[in-house]
Amino acid sequence: MSSIANSIFTPETAARFDKLASIYPVKRSALVPMLLYAQDEIGYVSNAAVAEIAERLDLLELDVRNVLSYYSMLRTAPVGKYNVQVCTNISCMLRGGFELLDHCKKTLHIGHKETTADGLFSLEEVECIGACCWAPAVQVNYDFHEDLTPAKMDAVLEDYRAGRGKDVK
Ligand code: FES
Numbered sequence: 001m002s003s004i005a006n007s008i009f010t011p012e013t014a015a016r017f018d019k020l021a022s023i024y025p026v027k028r029s030a031l032v033p034m035l036l037y038a039q040d041e042i043g044y045v046s047n048a049a050v051a052e053i054a055e056r057l058d059l060l061e062l063d064v065r066n067v068l069s070y071y072s073m074l075r076t077a078p079v080g081k082y083n084v085q086v087c088t089n090i091s092c093m094l095r096g097g098f099e100l101l102d103h104c105k106k107t108l109h110i111g112h113k114e115t116t117a118d119g120l121f122s123l124e125e126v127e128c129i130g131a132c133c134w135a136p137a138v139q140v141n142y143d144f145h146e147d148l149t150p151a152k153m154d155a156v157l158e159d160y161r162a163g164r165g166k167d168v169k
Pocket residue numbers: 087088089090091092093127128129130131132133135136137
């Protein structure tokens with residue numbers, strides 16, 4: 001049972017949070033993993049999630065929001081089922097990252113941080129995602145796709161559209 005009355009999370013996640021809050025010498029160290037797990041469950045970090053996490057870690061909601069706003073992988077609003085993150089940092093830029101981003105914009109008919117009308121895809125331009133050796137790289141939810149061209153990107157999107165992509169939600 002959760003240490004918080006009326007947790008907004010599933011019993012499994014609430015138990016995971018209880019454990020996280022107990023394993024670090026300083027409770028605050030559990031903040032980033034908690035935010036990520038909250039996002040995995042809800043799809044984004046809602047105001048209610050911020051309030052509960054602050055309570056769990058004996059922090060002010062402002063402390064939680066300061067960290068939440070720092071990390072680009074954390075979001076405060078829902079995204080599409082598949083969040084397409086296109087890297088345009090140096091390695092990817094030199095290998096066609098911006099062309100790939102423009103191609104996604106045209107193909108999906110959406111811009112940066114927008115979601116398709118059917119709710120299937122969101123698009124985001126991001127900083128380095130740690131796949132520089134295989135640039136240009138794109139992350140869809142937790143899956144990486146590397147050494148891309150516009151044609152390969154079309155195939156990746158088609159896989160998700162057809163339900164063949166890995167669905168982490
Ligand atoms: S620069 Fe794109 S993954 Fe590192």
